[in-house]
Amino acid sequence: MSTLVAILVDGIIYASWLFIIAAGLTMIYGVMRILNMAHGSLYALGAYVAASLVGAWLRGGHPPLGSYALLVLAAVLVGVVVGPVIERGLLRFAYGRDEVVLVLVTYALFLILEDAVKLVWGVESYFVSEPYGLLGTIELGDLTYPTYSAVLVVVAVLVGIALRFGIYGTRYGKLLLAVIHDREVSATLGIDVGRMYLVTFTLGTTLAALGGALTAPTVSVVPGMGVEVIVLAFAVVVIGGLGSMPGAALGALIVGLVRSSAVHLLPQVELFSIYLAMALVLAFRPRGLFVAAEARKI
Amino acid sequence: MTPSRQTLGGLAAALVATLALAPILPKWALFLVTISLAKGLVVLGLLLLMRTGLVSFGQGLYYAIGAYAAGTAADVLKLRDALPLVLVGTAAAAGVAALLGLLLARYRTIFFAMLSLAFSMILYGLLVRTPALGSTDGFNVAARTVLGLDVAGPVGRFGAYGLTAACAFVAALGLDRFLRSRLGRLAPAVRDNELRVEYMGASVRNVVHLNLVVAAGLAGMGGALTALTVGHIDPEMAYWTTSGEFVFVAILSGTGSVAAPFAGAVLLELLRSFAYEHAPNTWQLVVGGAMLAVILFLPEGLWSLFLRRKGARA
Numbered sequence: 001m002s003t004l005v006a007i008l009v010d011g012i013i014y015a016s017w018l019f020i021i022a023a024g025l026t027m028i029y030g031v032m033r034i035l036n037m038a039h040g041s042l043y044a045l046g047a048y049v050a051a052s053l054v055g056a057w058l059r060g061g062h063p064p065l066g067s068y069a070l071l072v073l074a075a076v077l078v079g080v081v082v083g084p085v086i087e088r089g090l091l092r093f094a095y096g097r098d099e100v101v102l103v104l105v106t107y108a109l110f111l112i113l114e115d116a117v118k119l120v121w122g123v124e125s126y127f128v129s130e131p132y133g134l135l136g137t138i139e140l141g142d143l144t145y146p147t148y149s150a151v152l153v154v155v156a157v158l159v160g161i162a163l164r165f166g167i168y169g170t171r172y173g174k175l176l177l178a179v180i181h182d183r184e185v186s187a188t189l190g191i192d193v194g195r196m197y198l199v200t201f202t203l204g205t206t207l208a209a210l211g212g213a214l215t216a217p218t219v220s221v222v223p224g225m226g227v228e229v230i231v232l233a234f235a236v237v238v239i240g241g242l243g244s245m246p247g248a249a250l251g252a253l254i255v256g257l258v259r260s261s262a263v264h265l266l267p268q269v270e271l272f273s274i275y276l277a278m279a280l281v282l283a284f285r286p287r288g289l290f291v292a293a294e295a296r297k298i
Numbered sequence: 299m300t301p302s303r304q305t306l307g308g309l310a311a312a313l314v315a316t317l318a319l320a321p322i323l324p325k326w327a328l329f330l331v332t333i334s335l336a337k338g339l340v341v342l343g344l345l346l347l348m349r350t351g352l353v354s355f356g357q358g359l360y361y362a363i364g365a366y367a368a369g370t371a372a373d374v375l376k377l378r379d380a381l382p383l384v385l386v387g388t389a390a391a392a393g394v395a396a397l398l399g400l401l402l403a404r405y406r407t408i409f410f411a412m413l414s415l416a417f418s419m420i421l422y423g424l425l426v427r428t429p430a431l432g433s434t435d436g437f438n439v440a441a442r443t444v445l446g447l448d449v450a451g452p453v454g455r456f457g458a459y460g461l462t463a464a465c466a467f468v469a470a471l472g473l474d475r476f477l478r479s480r481l482g483r484l485a486p487a488v489r490d491n492e493l494r495v496e497y498m499g500a501s502v503r504n505v506v507h508l509n510l511v512v513a514a515g516l517a518g519m520g521g522a523l524t525a526l527t528v529g530h531i532d533p534e535m536a537y538w539t540t541s542g543e544f545v546f547v548a549i550l551s552g553t554g555s556v557a558a559p560f561a562g563a564v565l566l567e568l569l570r571s572f573a574y575e576h577a578p579n580t581w582q583l584v585v586g587g588a589m590l591a592v593i594l595f596l597p598e599g600l601w602s603l604f605l606r607r608k609g610a611r612a
Contacts, residue, residue, distance in 0.1 A: 104589070
């Protein structure tokens with residue numbers, strides 16, 4: 001029984017983390033048709049900026065509770081600085097090219113960002129575990145969880161609600177839906193598609209960085225930490241359906257639960273169980289669980 | 299056909315030059331060229347896929363299968379000569395592709411890229427957790443002879459080099475012939491318009507499936523040769539960044555010529571060994587920048603510069 005609870009709780013925690021990252025990825029794909037391979041690097045960037053900010057804050061002797069605000073600040077900072085630079089400086093020159101070419105462009109971007117991070121922060125690792133330990137722990141039956149994990153779940157739910165409201169409840173979100181539906185018709189109706197792309201990419205970058213910033217206190221921040229996150233996020237959005245927000249939530253839950261079941265029941269299959277799930281979904285529903293099949297165009 | 303004869307001449311000249319250089323080259327250069335040619339074989343397979351309109355982010359799967367099959371055959375079947383080991387690696391990779399192709403041949407664009415990536419990551423996950431195959435450390439592979447010549451002997455020590463060069467020659471020539479055949483010409487047709495190919499009475503699925511198997515066989519051959527040259531294999535060969543590197547070389551070289559993948563691979567390895575010495579932390583930055591430049595300004599690859607000059611002269 002306690003194994004079952006542990007699987008569920010661990011799975012949900014892992015899913016929350018995955019959802020924050022994958023939501024950004026699926027949003028960028030949904031609007032811009034770009035499968036962003038650099039998403040993991042943006043995640044890493046968020047972690048590095050968060051580690052630096054929180055580190056400096058704590059060394060300055062400021063109250064440690066402020067570090068939570070800094071985690072969010074780090075994500076926003078990366079989003080509004082790096083996001084527009086990439087979108088305006090690079091991606092807009094590649095719009096209209098084949099989807100696969102866009103994947104390659106972001107793959108090149110991934111390579112560049114990996115080294116850019118090393119140039120700025122060096123190759124040593126950073127630790128900022130204070131925000132993680134500060135909140136104490138929660139007892140769940142005979143299991144103990146850090147309260148920080150609960151915060152992660154809450155943040156993921158808030159992100160989900162905010163995105164849902166933002167897309168369906170606001171004027172801006174409705175314009176975004178129009179762009180997703182048909183870019184050209186939206187443009188003729190006077191929607192500034194270029195600005196939509198800019199906002200979308202900035203928001204997506206912020207979400208990736210938020211995932212990284214919230215992870216920073218729980219791990220050591222090292223070069224290459226984004227490399228595996230990319231394929232995990234891919235697995236999530238592919239399972240749910242590229243460009244679908246509820247799909248990203250469901251995909252994150254599936255991957256989270258598959259992984260935690262594997263970890264608790266059969267640790268040998270942990271890594272490959274996730275990709276097996278991804279391959280199975282692709283095999284039976286190539287466009288993911290939440291996206292209807294597209295009619296073939298001649 | 300004259301262009302084919304031209305290719306034959308060019309490739310044969312390249313092979314003779316490569317073999318003649320062997321005694322003069324220092325040891326590190328021999329190693330570098332051998333590895334480059336082995337990886338060039340994988341890229342040659344990607345070239346075929348790209349002509350079909352497919353980009354695979356999972357060629358590492360077949361690369362690793364070729365290497366692990368060769369390694370396992372050396373251990374279990376007690377095969378001691380390099381050539382049969384390479385053939386085992388090639389056949390194993392092609393066999394797996396024949397099976398996976400039943401599914402993969404139905405996929406296009408990013409779905410093809412994603413599914414091939416998922417397959418390679420599955421293998422990576424399996425290899426990492428298989429103690430019998432050395433888990434994350436992998437294991438050592440060694441061939442004692444190349445075509446019966448002892449690898450410690452005066453001629454045999456160039457064995458891996460010569461064998462790789464010969465494999466690259468045969469593969470490039472064979473693929474060139476294939477691309478000029480009726481079946482090979484269907485590849486770009488599939489890329490341009492699948493429906494018309496079907497109306498013409500050809501099976502798109504079969505063309506794609508066949509090209510998948512050929513590309514996988516080449517990747518397996520490259521993997522086996524890499525294993526024998528390096529003497530060691532590990533699961534990283536199946537990781538997605540390995541596949542990404544192959545895609546990079548394929549983009550760099552373009553699909554214009556069967557020689558381009560080898561030239562691209564040698565260029566990359568040279569750049570890499572140079573960068574490792576002088577700027578280890580900016581290596582990927584340079585690679586990424588070069589890739590962006592090629593994608594944005596030279597969509598047909600570096601080889602197109604060469605072709606354009608030739609065309610202007612004629």
